[in-house]
Amino acid sequence: xxxxESTHAAPGHRASGKNTGTVVPVLVRDRxxxxxxxxxxxxxxxxxxIGAPSALATFRLSSAGDAVxxxxxxxxxxxxxxxxxxxxxxxxxxxxxxxxxxxxxxxWLALTYGLAFLMAFLIWxxxxxxxxxxxxxxxxxxxxxxxxxxxxGSLSGVLSERSGVVNIAIEGQLLLGAFAAAxxxxxxxxxxxxLICAAVGGVVVSALLALFAIKYLVNQIIVGVVLNxxxxxxxxxxxxxxxxxxxDALNSPPRLRSFSIPGLAxxxxxxxxxxxxxxxxxxxFVAVAIVWFALYKTRWGLRVRAVGEHPKAADTVGINVNRxxxxxxxxxxxxxxxGGSYYTLVSVSQxxxxxxxxxxxxxxxxLIFGRWNPLGAFFAALLFGFATNLQYVLAQAxxxxxxxxxxxxxxxxxxxAVAGLVGKSRGPxxxxxxxxxx
Amino acid sequence: MxxxxxxxxxxxxTRLRGSFFLVSLLAIVLSLIVGGLLIAVTDEETAKAAKYxxxxxxxxxxxxxxxxxxxxxxxxxxxxxxxxxxSFTGMIKPITxxxxxxxxxxxxxxxxxxxxRAGLFxxxxxGQLIIGAVLAGYIGFTLNLPWPLHILLVVLAAxxxxxxxxxxxxxxxxxxxxxxxxxTIMLNYVxxxxxxxxxxxxxxxxxxSNDPVSQIIHDSAKYPLIFGPDFRVHFGLILGLLATWxxxxxxxxxxLGFELKxxxxxxxxxxxxxxxxxxxxxxxxxxxxxLAGMAGASQVSGTEHFxxxxxxxxxxxxxxxxxLLGRSRPLGVLVAALLFGAFRAGGVAMQTQTGTPIDxxxxxxxxxxxxxxxxxxxxxxxxxxxxKARAAAADDSKNTTPTPPSGTVTSGSTL
Numbered sequence: 001x002x003x004x005e006s007t008h009a010a011p012g013h014r015a016s017g018k019n020t021g022t023v024v025p026v027l028v029r030d031r032x033x034x035x036x037x038x039x040x041x042x043x044x045x046x047x048x049x050i051g052a053p054s055a056l057a058t059f060r061l062s063s064a065g066d067a068v069x070x071x072x073x074x075x076x077x078x079x080x081x082x083x084x085x086x087x088x089x090x091x092x093x094x095x096x097x098x099x100x101x102x103x104x105x106x107x108w109l110a111l112t113y114g115l116a117f118l119m120a121f122l123i124w125x126x127x128x129x130x131x132x133x134x135x136x137x138x139x140x141x142x143x144x145x146x147x148x149x150x151x152x153g154s155l156s157g158v159l160s161e162r163s164g165v166v167n168i169a170i171e172g173q174l175l176l177g178a179f180a181a182a183x184x185x186x187x188x189x190x191x192x193x194x195l196i197c198a199a200v201g202g203v204v205v206s207a208l209l210a211l212f213a214i215k216y217l218v219n220q221i222i223v224g225v226v227l228n229x230x231x232x233x234x235x236x237x238x239x240x241x242x243x244x245x246x247x248d249a250l251n252s253p254p255r256l257r258s259f260s261i262p263g264l265a266x267x268x269x270x271x272x273x274x275x276x277x278x279x280x281x282x283x284x285f286v287a288v289a290i291v292w293f294a295l296y297k298t299r300w301g302l303r304v305r306a307v308g309e310h311p312k313a314a315d316t317v318g319i320n321v322n323r324x325x326x327x328x329x330x331x332x333x334x335x336x337x338x339g340g341s342y343y344t345l346v347s348v349s350q351x352x353x354x355x356x357x358x359x360x361x362x363x364x365x366x367l368i369f370g371r372w373n374p375l376g377a378f379f380a381a382l383l384f385g386f387a388t389n390l391q392y393v394l395a396q397a398x399x400x401x402x403x404x405x406x407x408x409x410x411x412x413x414x415x416x417a418v419a420g421l422v423g424k425s426r427g428p429x430x431x432x433x434x435x436x437x438x
Numbered sequence: 439m440x441x442x443x444x445x446x447x448x449x450x451x452t453r454l455r456g457s458f459f460l461v462s463l464l465a466i467v468l469s470l471i472v473g474g475l476l477i478a479v480t481d482e483e484t485a486k487a488a489k490y491x492x493x494x495x496x497x498x499x500x501x502x503x504x505x506x507x508x509x510x511x512x513x514x515x516x517x518x519x520x521x522x523x524x525s526f527t528g529m530i531k532p533i534t535x536x537x538x539x540x541x542x543x544x545x546x547x548x549x550x551x552x553x554x555r556a557g558l559f560x561x562x563x564x565g566q567l568i569i570g571a572v573l574a575g576y577i578g579f580t581l582n583l584p585w586p587l588h589i590l591l592v593v594l595a596a597x598x599x600x601x602x603x604x605x606x607x608x609x610x611x612x613x614x615x616x617x618x619x620x621x622t623i624m625l626n627y628v629x630x631x632x633x634x635x636x637x638x639x640x641x642x643x644x645x646x647s648n649d650p651v652s653q654i655i656h657d658s659a660k661y662p663l664i665f666g667p668d669f670r671v672h673f674g675l676i677l678g679l680l681a682t683w684x685x686x687x688x689x690x691x692x693x694l695g696f697e698l699k700x701x702x703x704x705x706x707x708x709x710x711x712x713x714x715x716x717x718x719x720x721x722x723x724x725x726x727x728x729l730a731g732m733a734g735a736s737q738v739s740g741t742e743h744f745x746x747x748x749x750x751x752x753x754x755x756x757x758x759x760x761x762l763l764g765r766s767r768p769l770g771v772l773v774a775a776l777l778f779g780a781f782r783a784g785g786v787a788m789q790t791q792t793g794t795p796i797d798x799x800x801x802x803x804x805x806x807x808x809x810x811x812x813x814x815x816x817x818x819x820x821x822x823x824x825x826k827a828r829a830a831a832a833d834d835s836k837n838t839t840p841t842p843p844s845g846t847v848t849s850g851s852t853l
Contacts (some may be wrong), residue, residue, distance in 0.1 A: 087571060234797075411627040415624050419616040
């Protein structure tokens with residue numbers, strides 16, 4: 001079994017050959033990323049450097065009682081703002097020079113740029129808060145927790161969209177997963193049964209998606225949109241008629257407890273972040289790794305991607321296109337359903353109406369921002385979890401930036417991403433098209 | 439696939455029209471049955487009777503029937519005609535409530551439908567409606583103008599706000615190829631948070647209030663009530679009917695409408711034929727946004743009279759299902775909006791009278807759309823001619839799904 005493609009180049013490159021449907025003519029040299037870099041550098045220069053607060057931005061790296069206690073990190077906001085802004089300007093100039101010379105931008109450029117921008121923003125926003133002192137562990141740990149359902153959701157999206165089925169129903173999968181975990185957990189008082197129920201809940205939504213989108217060839221986006229409404233209505237109805245009146249019997253699931261991995265949990269910074277999780281938290285890391293490995297390093301993954309890019313070719317070499325799609329959509333549903341159990345087993349231990357509150361759509365955004373790659377989607381979901389958690393942390397620190405704008409950030413960033421200002425983001429070529437043999 | 443279409447082409451038009459109405463009717467009946475079953479199964483009395491199911495199965499069945507029939511009867515009394523009311527006003531009040539509920543749905547769904555016809559999947563009616571409502575509210579309570587001028591300005595501002603929010607989508611789609619589904623979903627959230635922010639600033643927030651509610655608009659900015667003060671039906675309904683005619687005229691009688699449909703059917707061919715697809719895409723989204731924005735005016739000037747976080751309710755999302763149910767035809771959208779308005783009005787009455795949560799309406803509505811989109815499924819459930827159904831399956835799925843034809847706009851762009 002040999003796969004020679006590099007993982008990062010996979011989606012963008014193959015799709016760029018097929019451009020028949022887009023409205024814009026194909027540009028050989030894409031200026032948009034450079035424009036995006038320029039806008040970001042300008043913002044950094046104006047706000048983070050020129051408009052930098054005079055205070056020190058202090059980040060606490062460990063909490064009292066940790067095995068290794070690190071001193072807090074105090075960063076002068078203005079100096080850091082200028083240095084990072086200069087770095088961003090340099091990166092923009094470098095990208096522009098590459099564009100003029102017709103060279104491709106190296107992969108590390110976007111990563112460095114993104115990290116520098118994020119750091120500059122964080123230092124600026126913390127430095128200008130009333131109390132410029134936050135715990136980095138709380139900030140990042142909370143981000144991972146908030147990102148958890150989105151990671152599972154976006155993995156569900158990766159699995160089904162890579163096989164060519166657009167999955168707008170992530171929200172519904174998460175919600176029914178949360179609902180099923182609550183009911184199953186309450187009846188049996190067993191978290192493991194609750195987790196299985198959650199996965200089954202997600203699979204039910206997936207099965208409907210597969211039935212209508214693959215068997216009856218209904219437009220996949222329509223099915224997804226309508227399924228979200230159906231699940232929202234159904235869970236809210238059952239909540240009102242059954243769960244609310246019988247809360248003790250049907251809506252008091254057991255809690256999934258977190259446990260530390262001995263030794264590893266004592267590593268400074270990383271320990272509390274990665275090795276003090278619930279079972280679901282550890283499952284998340286495992287799931288990301290498995291989906292990545294399965295998609296890019298196995299025969300199965302190659303087939304799935306072939307089905308998503310060029311179903312006819314896949315069919316010609318003997319791959320059963322629609323069966324592959326059904327299986328992938330169902331696995332995706334199980335993954336997203338598991339993620340939904342976060343709401344009722346970890347976050348709060350009861351179900352409530354529409355409690356996923358649009359996380360499924362952020363998962364969709366993470367999927368696109370992460371360019372249909374499990375690792376990309378994972379980091380994008382973390383970024384969105386970070387943005388969400390930052391508004392809570394900053395609300396405590398007392399910031400000048402209105403929390404609503406912080407909350408808007410993931411959505412705005414995604415719009416920039418799909419518009420091509422943050423690099424190309426192209427999906428599997430055949431996603432959205434039903435496959436009819438012949 | 440192509441051969442099937444050719445084979446059936448001669449009779450396709452006539453056959454589809456007949457079968458579509460039948461399938462729609464059956465889909466509605468089927469969805470109501472499923473909803474009724476849900477109501478019956480979750481009913482407390484049914485559960486009590488079910489404990490001695492084998493001793494007296496009739497009790498369970500009658501309890502189940504009573505629950506479902508009771509809920510639907512309450513829904514009917516809330517949506518069409520209240521035969522239990524004491525006054526004539528009380529009797530016809532429900533049907534006027536249906537009209538009131540349908541009013542914002544009509545324009546918002548027309549916006550979604552118009553974009554569908556241009557091959558654009560506009561999920562963003564909610565955001566466009568919110569921005570329209572914000573501008574309508576702002577003009578409504580800040581300006582002091584005489585009556586016809588003020589209300590005119592309010593409607594224009596709402597349409598403009600929606601058009602702006604929709605226009606962003608059209609512009610990004612046409613210039614960068616960004617997929618409109620993603621952009622509209624994201625812009626919906628941006629609009630929600632923008633509204634929340636504005637309601638916390640002195641610009642919008644009601645003076646002396648800590649709640650995120652805006653000031654109440656002036657009387658001159660309110661839509662006049664059509665049937666007098668006893669009923670909530672307002673002038674927005676007339677505008678909705680005018681908009682239905684306007685969209686029909688645009689699609690069926692104007693050059694722009696022809697271009698719009700051509701781009702929706704096949705963008706590449708349209709471009710080859712000399713149609714400026716960029717312009718058409720942007721214009722379609724601007725018009726769609728303007729229509730959704732008008733629904734915002736209907737909420738603010740017609741029923742709510744101020745702006746709150748939930749001013750848009752779920753109208754923008756219902757509009758998608760309405761447009762799908764109406765098959766993106768203006769008249770179909772009007773009928774579907776009235777049906778959904780009736781569900782909404784009836785659902786409120788049902789919840790207060792029988793305690794059945796209004797959420798069952800969402801279940802029934804989404805089932806209707808799912809069933810209508812998959813005629814072969816409905817046919818097989820009702821045991822209609824299986825051979826004929828199979829033959830029509832391929833055609834139906836192409837023709838009864840009022841969507842951007844897959845494989846044209848949807849593919850190749852970013853999703």
